Every structure is written in C-alpha cells, then in structure tokens.
Amino acid sequence: MTKEFKSLKASGLSDDFDAEVDGSEPIIDVGEEEDHITISCIFPGFDLSDDEQDVKGEKKPFKEVGISGVGFVSESGQPLMPVFRRFVNVPQGCDVEVNVEKGSVVTFDDILVTPAQEKAMDGEEEHEFEFDEEAYKKDEFYPKDIVKVSDPQDVDGYNAVLVEICPLQFNPVKRKIRGYSNITVTLKFSPKDEEDEENRFPFIDPELEREGFGNLLLNPRRRMVAMRPSIPIGPPIPPIIPPFFLPEFIIIHHGDFKVAAQKLANWKNTKGISTQIVDIERVGNTVAKIKEFIRSRRKPWFSRLRYVLLFGDTNHIVTENVSGNATDYYYSTPKDPSSGSDCVSPWIAIGRIPVQTKQEAQDVVDQIISYEKNPPCDPAYYERMTAAAYFQDNWPQDGRADRAYMKTMEGIRSHLVSIGKEVQRVYVSNNPNPQKYKDGTAVPAEVKSAIVDENTATDMLISETAEGQLMVGHRDHGGTTGWEHPPFRNGDLDAITSAYPSIFLSINCWTGRFDFSAPSDCFAEVMLKLKGGAPSLIAATRPSGTWRNDSLIKALFDALFPGVIPTYPGTTASYAIKNNRLGDILNYAKMYLFVAHGTNSGVKDHLEIYHVVGDPTLELWKELPKVIRLTVKVIRRYLLIQLSASPKGGVITISERGKILKTVKTSSTQVKVPLKNLKLLKPIPGIRRRTISVCLSAPGYRFIEKKVMI
Numbered sequence: 159m160t161k162e163f164k165s166l167k168a169s170g171l172s173d174d175f176d177a178e179v180d181g182s183e184p185i186i187d188v189g190e191e192e193d194h195i196t197i198s199c200i201f202p203g204f205d206l207s208d209d210e211q212d213v214k215g216e217k218k219p220f221k222e223v224g225i226s227g228v229g230f231v232s233e234s235g236q237p238l239m240p241v242f243r244r245f246v247n248v249p250q251g252c253d254v255e256v257n258v259e260k261g262s263v264v265t266f267d268d269i270l271v272t273p274a275q276e277k278a279m280d281g282e283e284e285h286e287f288e289f290d291e292e293a294y295k296k297d298e299f300y301p302k303d304i305v306k307v308s309d310p311q312d313v314d315g316y317n318a319v320l321v322e323i324c325p326l327q328f329n330p331v332k333r334k335i336r337g338y339s340n341i342t343v344t345l346k347f348s349p350k351d352e353e354d355e356e357n358r359f360p361f362i363d364p365e366l367e368r369e370g371f372g373n374l375l376l377n378p379r380r381r382m383v384a385m386r387p388s389i390p391i392g393p394p395i396p397p398i399i400p401p402f403f404l405p406e407f408i409i410i411h412h413g414d415f416k417v418a419a420q421k422l423a424n425w426k427n428t429k430g431i432s433t434q435i436v437d438i439e440r441v442g443n444t445v446a447k448i449k450e451f452i453r454s455r456r457k458p459w460f461s462r463l464r465y466v467l468l469f470g471d472t473n474h475i476v477t478e479n480v481s482g483n484a485t486d487y488y489y490s491t492p493k494d495p496s497s498g499s500d501c502v503s504p505w506i507a508i509g510r511i512p513v514q515t516k517q518e519a520q521d522v523v524d525q526i527i528s529y530e531k532n533p534p535c536d537p538a539y540y541e542r543m544t545a546a547a548y549f550q551d552n553w554p555q556d557g558r559a560d561r562a563y564m565k566t567m568e569g570i571r572s573h574l575v576s577i578g579k580e581v582q583r584v585y586v587s588n589n590p591n592p593q594k595y596k597d598g599t600a601v602p603a604e605v606k607s608a609i610v611d612e613n614t615a616t617d618m619l620i621s622e623t624a625e626g627q628l629m630v631g632h633r634d635h636g637g638t639t640g641w642e643h644p645p646f647r648n649g650d651l652d653a654i655t656s657a658y659p660s661i662f663l664s665i666n667c668w669t670g671r672f673d674f675s676a677p678s679d680c681f682a683e684v685m686l687k688l689k690g691g692a693p694s695l696i697a698a699t700r701p702s703g704t705w706r707n708d709s710l711i712k713a714l715f716d717a718l719f720p721g722v723i724p725t726y727p728g729t730t731a732s733y734a735i736k737n738n739r740l741g742d743i744l745n746y747a748k749m750y751l752f753v754a755h756g757t758n759s760g761v762k763d764h765l766e767i768y769h770v771v772g773d774p775t776l777e778l779w780k781e782l783p784k785v786i787r788l789t790v791k792v793i794r795r796y797l798l799i800q801l802s803a804s805p806k807g808g809v810i811t812i813s814e815r816g817k818i819l820k821t822v823k824t825s826s827t828q829v830k831v832p833l834k835n836l837k838l839l840k841p842i843p844g845i846r847r848r849t850i851s852v853c854l855s856a857p858g859y860r861f862i863e864k865k866v867m868i
Contacts, residue, residue, distance in 0.1 A: 161598045165203040166264050166325070168339030177203060183226040184242055184325075186726040188376045195246060197343040197376060201225065201325040204240065204337065207598030209272040212554075213289050220272035223326065223335070224597060227724045229754035231301050232705070234276040235290030237328045239301060243753045244726055245318040245375045248310060252347040254319060258305045261340030269335050271328045276760055278561070279701045280635050281667040282642055299327035299336065305343055308757070311503050312492070313749060314371035319345070320752055321376075366406075366464055368742050370717055370735035373725050374753055406462045407433040407775055408455070410441055410448070412470035418519035419469045422773070425527045427818050429855040430809025431775055432462065438475050445478045452489050456506055464506060465741055465774045466490065469519070471512040472673045484673040484699045485766040486510055490745075501757040501765060503749060507741025509694065509770035512672040512683055522686060522693075525659065526773050529693040531861045533779050534626065534658050540782045541580045544627050545571045546619065548634035548643035549587035549601075549609065557593030563633040565595040566708040568605060570631065570715050573722050579628075583608040584618050586644045615644030623651075626658020626690070628779065629718075631711055636666025636698075638674055640681045648684045656690030661740075661778060663696050665711040670697025670771050682771040694740050694772020698764075706755055706764050713750035717743040718780055723750065734780075737807065737857050741774025783860040790852045790864045797836070797866070799829040799852055808856035814839050814848060824856065833868060 163177045171185075185200040209220040225240040232238055248254060273294075278285045293300070301324050308320040326337045372378025407426055411419035419435045426433040441451045456463045468475045468486060477484050481498070488494055490508040495501070513519045534540075547567040550560050559565070564585060571581045587609050592601050610618070623630070632641055640647030641664070662685060664670065669681040679687070682697040696714065716722035720732035735742045748768065751761045770776075787802035799810060801824065808824030812831065819836045822829055841848060853863045 160207060160594070160600065162206045163203055164206055164266060166201055166337045166339035168200050168202050169261065170200050170340065171202060175202065181226045183724065184228065185728065186376065188727055190377060194344055194346045195377065197321065199242065199323055199341045201339050204326060211287055213287065219270055221269050222272045222597065230274070231324060232274040232276055232755060235273045235288040236293040237271040237300055237330060238274040239271065239324060239326055239328060242323045243756065244321060245313055245316065246321050246345065247316045247318050247375055247377050248345065249347055250317050251350050253350055254307060255346040255348065256305065256307050257344040257346065259342040260304065260338045264337050264339065266335040268333055270333050276703065278704045279667060280704050280707055281701045282635050282637065294330040297329065297331040299329050301327065304338065304341065307345065312505060313374065313503060314368050316371065316375060318375060322756065366462065368736045370720065370733045370746055371749065373716070373720065373723065373732050374749055376726055378730065404462045405432045405434040407431050407465040408463060409433065409435045409467045409469055410438055410475065411435055412438055412474035414516055415469050415513065415519040418516065418523045422523045422526065424816060426775060428811050428813065428853050430811060430821060443476055445476055448489055452506065453492060466506055466508045467774060468510040471514050477673055480766055482700065483763065483766045486769060487766045495762060499757065499759045499762060501752065501762050504745050507739065507745050507774040509741055509772055509774035510672060511772060518687055525693045526776060529659050530777055533783055533860065537782045539626055539658055540628055540779065541578065542625065542627050543574060543579050543581045544584060544622050544630040545581050546584040546630065546632040546644055549585065549589065549592045551589040551592065555589050557589060557591055559592065559594065559596045561704055562596040562708050564605070565597065566711060567631060567633050570712060570722055574719060577719060582622060584615050584644055585609045586612050586615050612643070612645050616646060616650055619644060619646045620650055620653050623660050624654050624656045626656050627660040629661050629663065631663045631665065631715065633665055633707065633711060636664065636669040638668045638671045638680050640669065641666060648681055651684055651688055651691070654688060654690065659690060659693050661695065662692045663711060663714050665707045667698060667701040670769055671699050672771060673699065686771055694770060694776045696744055696768060697771055698767045699769060700767045702764060702767060703760050706751055706760055709751055709754040710747050710764065710768065713747035714743060717746040718778060738778040738780060739774065740776045740778060741770050744768060744770055777857065784858055785860050786854060786862060788852070788854050788862045788864050790866045792866055792868050795833050797831040797833060797850065801827045801854065803827065805856035805859050808854060811853045812836060813851045
C-alpha cells in the first residue's frame with residue numbers, strides 16, 4: 159500500500175473539496191476579539207501508509223499516520239501521532255483560559271500506529287528500532303490531551319503561547335484510532351493581579367523586528383496590547399525614546415584578534431549596524447561571566463542589542479558544556495533551562511568565528527566583507543543552488559527509504575525551482591532501485607535518474623563549490639570532518655579554489671564541532687577558512703536527530719524563500735526574514751522546531767548544538783543586487799547627497815578617515831547635511847582640504863561609496 163487517505167467526514171468543507179487534490183492539510187480560521195481568540199480547525203482526514211517492522215523477531219504491521227503540513231507528538235518508542243501546532247500572539251499581562259469544543263468522533267479499526275524513532279541520529283552509528291512495549295500494552299487513548307497551551311514566551315517580540323491540537327488519538331490495545339474533524343479552541347484573557355516588573359512596559363523597535371517570525375503565528379499582526387487592571391494615575395506618560403547609540407551588535411574578541419575584530423566592526427558600522435568590540439578579558443572568560451555580560455546588556459527595555467559574535471576558538475573564548483554538548487546557545491537566551499526538556503527561546507542571534515591565528519582571523523573577516531561589499535556580478539550565480547542528499551535503505555532493503563533525507567530536499571528543491579532557481583541535485587543511494595520515500599510516496603523517475611555513484615557525487619560537489627553556489631543544502635549523515643553521503647570531506651576541500659562564495663547549510667551530525675581539539679579543524683572550520691568557501695555557515699557541534707534536522711533545513715530555506723513551510727490560516731502572507739541575516743535565519747529555524755516537534759529534550763538538544771560558524775549579521779544574497787546611483791556634492795557649506803531611488807532599509811553613513819560622523823536612514827532621494835553638523839576631525843597639519851566618504855548600504859542593493867573633497 160502506498161499512501162491512502164482516510165476521511166474524518168468533516169463538516170464545513172467547501173463543495174469543491176477534493177481529497178485527491180486538497181489532501182489532508184488542515185483548514186484553519188482565526189477570530190480575534192478584545193478579550194478572546196477563537197481558533198476553528200477543520201481536519202479533512204489523514205494519510206496512512208505501511209511501515210512493517212521487525213520487533214524481537216516478529217513482523218509487526220505498523221502504519222504511518224500523517225497529516226500534511228503538521229508536526230508530530232514524538233516520544234521515543236511510543237505511537238507517532240500527528241499534531242497541529244502554531245504560536246498565538248496574546249496580550250501582555252493576562253491569564254489565558256482554554257475552552258475546547260469537539261465535533262463528532264470517527265473511529266478506525268485494525269490500525270497499529272508506528273512508534274516514534276526519536277533517537278535516530280544523522281551520524282554513522284546504527285540505530286536500534288525504538289519500541290516501547292509498555293506503552294503499546296496500555297488500553298487507553300494516546301495522546302491523552304487533545305489540546306495543550308503553553309505559558310507565554312518571547313518570539314521575536316511577540317508575547318506568544320504555543321497551541322497544540324491533536325485531532326487523532328490511538329488505543330494500541332484495541333488498535334483503534336479515533337479522530338475529530340472539527341475542533342474549536344477559544345483562548346479567553348483576563349488581567350493578571352500581578353505582573354513581572356520587567357514585562358510591564360514592553361518595547362519593540364519596529365526596525366528590530368524580523369518580520370518572518372510571523373509565519374509561525376496564527377495571528378502575526380503585531381499589536382502592542384496589554385491587559386492590566388485600570389489604575390487612575392493621571393495622564394499617560396509619553397514613551398521614552400531609547401538611546402539609539404547603544405549597539406545592535408557586540409563582538410567579544412580575544413586580544414589576539416582585536417585588529418580583525420575592529421576591521422569587522424568598522425565595516426558593520428559603515429553598513430549601518432551599530433557595532434562595538436569588547437575584549438574577553440574585560441568580560442571575564444567564564445561561562446557565567448559571559449552570560450551575565452550579554453544578558454545585562456540585552457535585558458533593559460530600551461536595549462537594541464540583537465547580535466553577538468564570539469571572535470576566537472574555544473581555547474580563546476570558553477564555550478559551555480551542557481550534557482556533553484558544546485554550546486554557545488545560552489549566551490543568546492534570557493535564562494538557562496530549568497530542566498532537561500525546558501526549551502528556552504533566543505532573544506539574541508549569536509555566532510562564533512573559531513580561529514587560532516591572527517592571519518586566519520584577518521582572512522575570515524576579509525571574506526565576510528568581500529561577500530557583503532563586492533558580491534558577484536554574474537547574474538547566473540544568483541540562480542545556482544545545490545541540493546545534496548542520500549536515499550538510505552538499509553534493512554530490509556525493500557526499495558523504501560528508512561529516512562526522509564531525499565524527500566526533504568526534493569520538497570525544498572521543488573519550491574526553489576518554482577520561483578526560478580536552478581537547483582542541481584547531487585543524490586546517492588545504497589539501493590540501486592529506490593522505489594518509495596519514507597512516507598510511502600513513489601520516487602519520481604527524474605529523481606531516480608539524478609542518482610549517481612559516490613565518486614561522481616564528490617566530483618560534482620567539488621566542481622559546484624568551485625563554481626560558486628548561492629546556497630548548498632545537505633541532508634544525510636555527517637562526521638567531524640565532513641559529509642558521509644554524498645561524500646564531501648575536508649580533504650576534498652583542498653581541490654577547491656573559487657572567486658565566488660557558497661553558503662552551506664550543513665544539516666547533519668558533528669560537522670560544526672568547533673571544539674574539536676586543536677590543531678585539527680572540523681568541516682565547518684575548514685570551509686570557513688577556505689578561500690572561496692563559505693563566509694559563514696550553519697552546522698552542528700554534536701550528533702543531531704534526523705527528523706528534527708529535516709524540519710530545521712526546511713525552515714532555514716523558508717526563512718529566505720518563503721513558502722517551503724505552510725502558513726495558517728491559508729490566507730496569511732508568508733514573509734522572508736528581514737535583512738536575510740544568518741543568525742536570524744537560524745533562530746527562525748530553531749523556533750520552527752517548537753512548531754514541528756513541540757518542546758522536549760530532543761528540541762532542546764537541537765537548540766544547543768546548531769550554530770552560526772561565522773558572522774550572525776552576515777546578510778545573505780538571494781538575487782542579483784540592485785544598483786543605485788549615488789551623487790555627492792558640496793554646495794555652500796552643505797553636503798548634498800542624491801540617490802536614484804530611496805531603498806527600504808537603506809542607511810547612509812558619512813565618515814572621515816574611517817570615523818563615522820553621521821548616519822542617516824533613507825526616506826527620500828535627497829539628503830542635505832550642514833557641514834557644521836558633522837563634527838569633523840582635527841585637520842592634518844599641512845593638508846588644507848579633507849576627504850569625506852559617503853556610503854550607501856541597503857538590503858538587496860550593491861554597496862556604494864563616494865568620496866568628496868571639502
């Protein structure tokens with residue numbers, strides 16, 4: 159049996175609904191009132207496919223149960239059940255009461271739901287099939303609760319709760335599924351008697367919003383609302399304008415890398431990202447002191463801090479060890495986790511440049527600046543992308559994949575091709591005759607024909623990296639020194655020289671192990687330092703769960719090219735992450751793990767191990783940069799700046815001898831600045847005239863600089 163659709167006999171479907179065309183994806187509607195939010199769900203049905211497995215020598219006729227576009231309740235060895243999750247934006251300072259209304263129930267007999275394989279990793283070690291015998295002896299429906307709602311948490315400035323809706327429940331003893339096609343959840347709000355002081359006056363600078371995080375919410379429209387008891391305290395106090403000179407980006411560096419850190423900071427300031435550098439000696443080179451330093455600067459309501467870079471390897475700036483995981487993650491969170499399954503959301507995007515020498519530091523900074531300042535002029539570069547994946551069919555080798563590697567990359571590739579990208583497949587298989595993906599759907603003929611042997615695949619990856627790729631994504635196993643299938647390892651990188659960079663999303667095990675004993679480097683470190691390699695990339699420091707990895711890479715691409723992940727309700731627009739910055743993109747993908755997998759120890763593990771190896775503020779190119787004409791003149795003691803267009807998010811910086819004198823956000827095509835307002839530097843003796851530099855930086859536009867004598 160391939161996929162089979164099972165109807166839940168839903169009411170409220172349109173007359174033209176066709177299960178063959180529309181499938182099992184839920185239909186969601188949201189209604190908002192001042193004191194409540196109503197979430198109305200229609201679940202047309204679910205998909206069923208065979209997943210026979212051997213358990214202690216006995217063949218068991220498991221069935222995989224799925225609903226398109228949703229995640230799973232996934233506990234090791236227990237029934238794998240679909241669940242719809244999304245964040246919901248709720249008012250500040252309120253208690254949330256949950257009411258649930260269910261429609262009529264539909265039952266299905268003689269179904270043995272397959273168990274969750276939570277411990278399946280993307281390393282090369284063999285995975286033992288997970289089957290919780292005690293769970294399958296329980297004569298009760300699982301999961302117990304149809305609806306769960308979390309406590310509020312910060313999601314890029316949203317005060318959001320995570321809502322989980324399980325339309326299906328399974329009784330393993332009776333081998334029965336019961337389902338609800340129509341479920342309505344009402345969240346009712348009432349003022350809290352008391353509220354944490356730090357949450358009383360939330361501040362969100364619109365310029366610091368990342369926009370795309372709204373894709374994960376059912377009600378993404380931002381409303382600065384609070385629900386508190388009315389207190390007659392006189393007229394409202396005008397809002398305090400935050401001090402905008404505070405940094406948006408802090409680079410914490412080891413003393414050996416001060417020159418390189420300052421060069422990077424100068425560039426970021428020129429781009430309009432307010433940046434400061436701090437020596438680790440001033441911070442204190444312990445986990446506790448680094449956390450205290452960062453959190454104390456992020457916590458004030460007026461703080462603009464959103465990015466932190468650790469400049470130096472782990473012997474220069476300490477990383478944290480959490481249950482064996484090397485992680486910088488909790489430097490980016492407001493608090494530490496309270497338990498082994500507590501998932502703390504980030505409030506900063508963090509990265510690390512794990513270099514050992516001054517020359518390595520300078521080389522990495524030069525590559526970052528070159529990528530942002532002088533992107534390739536070749537239009538074809540912005541269409542080239544690579545999808546690398548493995549069809550794993552170990553045992554029994556029956557033509558059906560054991561993992562979702564290739565199906566995941568094919569889904570992403572299909573979306574990218576639909577928006578005009580040229581995505582090269584680099585696929586390998588351990589079965590010469592692949593027939594079905596993990597979910598039971600057939601492998602298309604064009605995918606089969608794209609599968610090559612491993613030597614050819616390695617040659618293709620070397621060639622494509624040398625050519626330069628806008629993005630390269632990988633799904634399969636990994637090790638400290640590279641990818642397993644298709645093989646692409648540190649030794650292969652020696653053959654690569656390129657004038658064009660490639661951004662790598664290395665979603666597998668170990669390839670980002672930046673705490674690997676010096677002088678050895680992990681794959682991500684070698685790639686970062688490679689001329690013509692990746693100016694920054696994303697990878698994991700430790701073994702990573704295979705299903706969460708599939709979700710992570712989908713969200714990474716969705717952050718740049720919206721549409722990989724569905725939004726709900728269906729009419730909700732999908733947005734890219736503002737400014738395409740790599741750290742924000744990773745944080746978005748991590749928050750999607752909450753949606754796809756809930757909050758558990760596996761998700762917590764992924765939050766900890768995945769890192770930006772490089773610069774978290776790196777602005778990724780998605781298409782050929784646009785060009786703006788910039789004209790600068792001095793007229794009657796005024797600096798006249800003229801633009802051919804006024805780009806959204808544009809920043810003009812005026813500097814002298816490398817010192818920023820003034821920063822202006824573009825709002826029109828002409829800017830007139832009195833020279834007396836520039837606070838010019840003291841003149842150099844013997845030189846009568848001085849040179850002023852005017853630069854324009856804007857997302858999606860080529861950087862431009864003009865100099866003028868005054």
